[in-house]
Amino acid sequence: MDIVDRDLEKAERGASPDRFPERKSEEYEQVQRTTTASTGYTSSASSTSVVREEIGMSTVNTQRDLERHPTELSRIHTQRSQHLGTVGRTLTSRESRKPLPKFGGGKSYPPPLPEREEYVVEFDGPDDPLHPQNWPLRKKIGIAVMLGYTTLVSAFTSSIFSTAAPAVAEYFAVSTEVAILGLSLYVLGFATGPILWAPLSELQGRKLPLVVAMFGFSIFQVAVATAKDLQTVLLCRFFGGLFASCPLAVVAAVFSDMFNNRTRGLAVTVFSMTVFAAPLMAPFIGGFIVESYLGWRWTEYLVAIMGFLAFGVDFVFLQETYPPVVLAEKAAELRRRTKNWGIHAKQEEIEVDFRELVTKNFSRPLRILVSEPIVLLLSIYMAFIYGLLYLFLTAYPIVFQQIHGFSPGIGGLPYFGMVIGMLLAGLTIVIDQPNYAKKLANNNNVPVPEWRLPPVIAGGASFAAGLFWFGWSGYRADIHWIVPTLSGLLTGFGLLAIFLQSLNYIVDAYLMFAASAIAANTFLRSLAAAAFPLFATYMFQGLGVNWAGTLLGCVAAVLVPIPVIFLKYGARIRKKSKFAPTFPNPPGVEN
Numbered sequence: 001m002d003i004v005d006r007d008l009e010k011a012e013r014g015a016s017p018d019r020f021p022e023r024k025s026e027e028y029e030q031v032q033r034t035t036t037a038s039t040g041y042t043s044s045a046s047s048t049s050v051v052r053e054e055i056g057m058s059t060v061n062t063q064r065d066l067e068r069h070p071t072e073l074s075r076i077h078t079q080r081s082q083h084l085g086t087v088g089r090t091l092t093s094r095e096s097r098k099p100l101p102k103f104g105g106g107k108s109y110p111p112p113l114p115e116r117e118e119y120v121v122e123f124d125g126p127d128d129p130l131h132p133q134n135w136p137l138r139k140k141i142g143i144a145v146m147l148g149y150t151t152l153v154s155a156f157t158s159s160i161f162s163t164a165a166p167a168v169a170e171y172f173a174v175s176t177e178v179a180i181l182g183l184s185l186y187v188l189g190f191a192t193g194p195i196l197w198a199p200l201s202e203l204q205g206r207k208l209p210l211v212v213a214m215f216g217f218s219i220f221q222v223a224v225a226t227a228k229d230l231q232t233v234l235l236c237r238f239f240g241g242l243f244a245s246c247p248l249a250v251v252a253a254v255f256s257d258m259f260n261n262r263t264r265g266l267a268v269t270v271f272s273m274t275v276f277a278a279p280l281m282a283p284f285i286g287g288f289i290v291e292s293y294l295g296w297r298w299t300e301y302l303v304a305i306m307g308f309l310a311f312g313v314d315f316v317f318l319q320e321t322y323p324p325v326v327l328a329e330k331a332a333e334l335r336r337r338t339k340n341w342g343i344h345a346k347q348e349e350i351e352v353d354f355r356e357l358v359t360k361n362f363s364r365p366l367r368i369l370v371s372e373p374i375v376l377l378l379s380i381y382m383a384f385i386y387g388l389l390y391l392f393l394t395a396y397p398i399v400f401q402q403i404h405g406f407s408p409g410i411g412g413l414p415y416f417g418m419v420i421g422m423l424l425a426g427l428t429i430v431i432d433q434p435n436y437a438k439k440l441a442n443n444n445n446v447p448v449p450e451w452r453l454p455p456v457i458a459g460g461a462s463f464a465a466g467l468f469w470f471g472w473s474g475y476r477a478d479i480h481w482i483v484p485t486l487s488g489l490l491t492g493f494g495l496l497a498i499f500l501q502s503l504n505y506i507v508d509a510y511l512m513f514a515a516s517a518i519a520a521n522t523f524l525r526s527l528a529a530a531a532f533p534l535f536a537t538y539m540f541q542g543l544g545v546n547w548a549g550t551l552l553g554c555v556a557a558v559l560v561p562i563p564v565i566f567l568k569y570g571a572r573i574r575k576k577s578k579f580a581p582t583f584p585n586p587p588g589v590e591n
Contacts, residue, residue, distance in 0.1 A: 119342040121331045123323070130330060132258045132321040139319075140258050144267060146318060147251045148274050150214060150310040154244035155278035157221065157303040158186050161237065162393040162533070163286035163408055164296035171296070172230040177537065179230075180394070182237045184530040187390060189241020191526030194249040194519060196242075199357060201250045203350060205325035206257070211315050213246030218307030225300035248275065249522070257321035265433055265504070272500045273426045277419050279389065283396070284412025291409050364513070369520035372580070373573055374509060374566060378502050379521040381559045385463070385498050387528035388552065392418070392491075394536035399474035399545055404481045414485040421466075421492020428493075429455060429500065449508035450570045452501045456563040459501070463494025464556035471549015502563070509570070513579045 103109050113119055123131050132140075161168075161182045169179035200209045220240035227233045255267040286299045320326055324347035331345040368375050392415075401411040432455070440447060466487045474484035503518070510517045540548045566573070574580040 113342045119340075119344060121327050121334065121343060121345050123327070130326055131323060132326065133260055135258065143258065143318065143321070144255065144270075146310075146313050147210070147247065147254055148271065150210065150314060151247040151251050151271065152274050152278045153214075153303065153306045153310050154217070154247045155275050156282045156306070157217075157240065157244060158183070158190075158282075159279035159390070159393050160282035160286040160299050160303060161186065162397075163283050163290055163412065164299045167290050167296040168230075168233065172233075174230060177534065180533050180537075181234055182224075183390065183393065183533050185234055185238040186241035186244070187526055188530040189238050189243075190245045190248060191523050191530070193242040193245025194522055197246040197249045198519065201253060201322065203352065205320045205322045206250055206254050207314070207318050207320050209246050210250055210318065211311065213243045214307055214311040214314060217243035217246075218304050218311055221300050221304035221307055225297045225304060254321050257323060262437060265436070266430060268504075269426050269429050269500060272496065272503075273422055276389065276496055276499070277422055279393070280415040280419050282412075283393065283415055284409055287408030287410075287412045291407060364516045365520040365523070368510075368513060368517050368579055369524070372510075372517070372577060374570065374577075374580070375506060375517050375520060377562050378506060378566075379524045381460075381562050382499055382502055382521060383525040383528035384555065384559060385495055386525040387532035388467075388491075389495060390529045391532040391536045391552075394533050395470075395540055395545075395548075398537070398540050399470075399484055400481060403474065403477050403545070405477075406481075414481070414488065417485040417488025418492035418495070419488075421489040421494075422496040423492075424489070425455075425459065425493040425496035425500075428497070447508050449505050449574070450567050452505040452508060453563045453567045453570070455497045455501045456505070457560065457567070459494040459497025460556070460560035460563065461494070462490045463498060464553050464560060466490030466492075466494060467549050467553035467556055471546045471553065474549070475545035505566070509574055509580050517579075 100109075127134055129135070162180070165179040165182065166176055168182065169176045172179070197209045197213065217240055220236045220243065223236040224233050224240065227236065252268060252271055255271060256264060259267045285302075289298050289302065290296050320329065324345065327345040328347045331343050331348065334343045335341055369379065370376065396414060397408075397411055400406045400414050401408065404411075436451060439451060466489070469487035469490060470484050473479050473487060503521075506517050506521065539551075543551065
């Protein structure tokens, strides 16, 4: 790890000392010293309610309140860790050797602010209504519904083009494989977009990138719908995917801002179901549109209208949820009302630095991907799973339209077998949530990453079985169409169970480096999703549906032992990691 990585690790250990056994800091003063050593400034707990006597208010000491409220203390430390890990926090590469210009007006430079930390705003206790986790449940649900719809639009648009591809190929006189590039390039935008949106959401908050992205997304969908040549279609699909990747990268972070450890798992489960179910709901809608007098262009007009609706709703109703930016807004209001221009939030000390941007968004994710067995193997597994999600957009039309003779619209309805399977997986995870919460409470609220893996193992077996079922029931027209449709129950269940719990496992295992680990994972799986549809037609036509399904099922079966290995040896692997913190071993896990 480089110096920035080590600083970030120290800050996280200072923020959550109870989660790292080697740290024995049980008293507030010791936690405060740890944080001071790692972040370069002392705890500003008392500054949350300190206002200068000049504006007529007295100083309040909140140290005892913080001792009584570990939630508030944890939030302050977490915000300091976020500040340390944000792109632009360190300015070493931007230091200038030029002499400072004169202050102007014949004045000398003023002295530094006295007790600088007293000017840094914080949240006022664990129940501060400004903190997104303390917002009313109705407000949280409203924002969750808005962003769920925004995410649905992004994912829905990725696959609706698959039903338009044959019509696009005919219109522009190219092969279907060339036309399907519109799908692949859109998903390729998913791989590149988070490089922009993730750091922007840390610097400017969550709302700005979401609003800008949905506007840009909608514009490019209109461009696709009105395109006069194929290159315009393909280029605009790529840039549409780049903008559409913002909700996929940022919405989960919004849920993390609003929901605590007890409820975040449920929120992310619903979010993940939206991400995976939306691409499977689009083909039958697109199929009916292409069949009608509207034609293929209206598949893009439709998603453009949906995008503009999402843009309007987010622009008007979405509130900022990123706590550091919420504090910056609070500081701006206090400066305006008190005329004390020294008041500020830590987020306002940040300046963008290109070198650090490259390090945190390119270098570190790549290093984690190639050096961490957990991230590498799970990313390969998840890339295969995610690639098959988009491969099914080619495989299902072969089975239900070419073999069973369904129309494009009716041929999209069998995808609901997979959607129902995903719903069952989500329901299973929700039902298991109280059991997970109980284990968490019994372990002093210290999560053990390996607790996430049993559903991954069950999902892996289910997914492989579903692929064999689909292959050997879908290759002949005399086998009733409901049989391959029902295989989607197993593949859908396995797909969501594997993906969701593997993602949770990576987050739990890497904590302060989870964003980099997920960035590496996202890039690899998006590349797979972009590539799989390109060879799907050749594979299913060359091998036949039965043997193509068998090949994919065998690969899926070979990958099943990956979570089993991590369930047994994951703790030992993490102890040797440069990026994963140390946790107590779960029962049955070897040292």
